[in-house]
Amino acid sequence: MKIVLLGAQGQVGHELSRTLLPLGPICALRRADADLGDLAALAKRVSDEKPDLIVNAAAWTAVDRAESDEATAHRVNADAVEVLARIARERGALLVHYSTDYVFDGSGSRPWRETDPTGPHSAYGRTKLAGEAAIAASGCQALVFRTSWVHGTHGGNFVRTMLRLAAERESLSVVADQIGAPTSAELIADVTALAVAAWRQGRIEPGLYHLAAAGETSWHGLATHAIERARRMGHTVRVDAGAIRAIGTSDYPTPARRPANSRLDCAKLSTALGLDLPDWTVHVDRTVDRLVQQ
Numbered sequence: 697m698k699i700v701l702l703g704a705q706g707q708v709g710h711e712l713s714r715t716l717l718p719l720g721p722i723c724a725l726r727r728a729d730a731d732l733g734d735l736a737a738l739a740k741r742v743s744d745e746k747p748d749l750i751v752n753a754a755a756w757t758a759v760d761r762a763e764s765d766e767a768t769a770h771r772v773n774a775d776a777v778e779v780l781a782r783i784a785r786e787r788g789a790l791l792v793h794y795s796t797d798y799v800f801d802g803s804g805s806r807p808w809r810e811t812d813p814t815g816p817h818s819a820y821g822r823t824k825l826a827g828e829a830a831i832a833a834s835g836c837q838a839l840v841f842r843t844s845w846v847h848g849t850h851g852g853n854f855v856r857t858m859l860r861l862a863a864e865r866e867s868l869s870v871v872a873d874q875i876g877a878p879t880s881a882e883l884i885a886d887v888t889a890l891a892v893a894a895w896r897q898g899r900i901e902p903g904l905y906h907l908a909a910a911g912e913t914s915w916h917g918l919a920t921h922a923i924e925r926a927r928r929m930g931h932t933v934r935v936d937a938g939a940i941r942a943i944g945t946s947d948y949p950t951p952a953r954r955p956a957n958s959r960l961d962c963a964k965l966s967t968a969l970g971l972d973l974p975d976w977t978v979h980v981d982r983t984v985d986r987l988v989q990q
C-alpha cells in the first residue's frame with residue numbers, strides 16, 4: 697500500500713510518520729514539498745506518487761488569523777481537500793482527513809454526534825466544514841476524523857504554552873467556560889493506523905467519525921492539570937496552584953469565536969474498532985512528561 701502523507705511536520709503528521717509505517721511505504725510531504733495553496737502543483741505531486749492511501753494532516757490551523765484571511769484558509773482547508781478527494785476517487789485510493797469540533801455552534805452540554813447539525817461560528821470552522829463537504833461530494837472512499845484540542849511534543853499547542861507561561865509568571869488567567877477533551881497527536885495517529893488496517897480488512901465503513909480522548913475538562917482544568925504534573929516532574933514552575941485563575945470567555949476576547957461545548961461523542965468509532973479510548977489525562981501526562989525532558 698503506497699502512502700502519501702501531507703503535513704508531515706505538523707503535530708499529527710509527525711506522529712503519523714511513525715504509526716503508518718506498518719501499513720506500507722510512506723512518501724511524507726512537508727509544506728516545502730507540496731503546498732496546499734498551489735492546487736495545480738499539489739495535484740501533480742500527489743498523482744505522480746500513485747498512492748493507494750492519501751493521509752492529509754496538513755491544514756490552516758491558525759484559528760484567529762483565518763478571520764482576516766478566510767480566502768486563503770479556504771483554499772488550504774477546502775479547495776486543496778477537494779483536489780485530494782478527486783485524486784483518491786480517480787485512483788480508487790482511500791483518503792484519510794481530519795476535521796474539528798469547531799464545525800459545531802457549541803450550544804448545549806451533550807457531546808456532539810456525527811449526525812448532529814453543524815453551525816460553525818468561525819472562519820476556520822467554516823473552511824473545515826467546506827473540506828468535509830468536498831470529500832462527501834467527491835464520492836471517494838474516505839475516513840474523516842473530527843478531533844479536538846490537539847496537543848503533543850512536536851509543534852505549538854496550548855499545553856506547551858501553559859508550561860512556558862507557568863515558568864515565567866506568578867499568576868495566570870485561563871478560560872473555564874469552554875468544555876472539551878484534550879486529545880493527543882499520538883492517540884490520533886495510533887487510532888488512524890488501526891482504522892486504516894480495519895478498512896483494508898472491511899471491518900470499518902468509510903465515513904465521518906469523532907475521535908477524541910474520553911472525559912472532559914475546560915482550558916482552565918487542562919492548564920491546572922498540566923502545570924501540576926510539570927511541577928511534580930521537577931519542571932520550573934513559578935505560579936502557585938491557587939494563582940491559576942478561572943475566567944470567562946468574555947474576559948479573554950479573541951478574533952474567532954470558539955464553541956463553549958466542544959464535547960465529541962466517539963461511540964461510533966469506539967464501537968467500530970473495539971476501542972476503549974483513554975481519559976484525556978493519560979495522554980496529557982505523557983505530553984507533559986516528554987515536554988519537561990526536552
Ligand SMILES: NC(=O)c1ccc[n+]([C@@H]2O[C@H](COP(=O)([O-])OP(=O)(O)OC[C@H]3O[C@@H](n4cnc5c(N)ncnc54)[C@H](OP(=O)(O)O)[C@@H]3O)[C@@H](O)[C@H]2O)c1
Nearest residue numbers: 703705706707708727731732733754755757794796843846
Ligand atoms: N490543533 C488542534 O487543536 C486541532 C483541533 C481539531 C482539529 N484539528 C485538525 O487536525 C489536523 C491536524 O492538526 P495539527 O494540530 O497537527 O496541526 P498543525 O500542527 O498546525 O500542523 C498542520 C500542518 O499543516 C501544514 N500546512 C499549513 N498550511 C499548509 C500549506 N499551505 N501547504 C502545506 N502544508 C501546510 C503546516 O506546515 P507549517 O508547519 O509549515 O505551517 C503543518 O505542518 C488538522 O486537520 C486540523 O484542522 C486540529
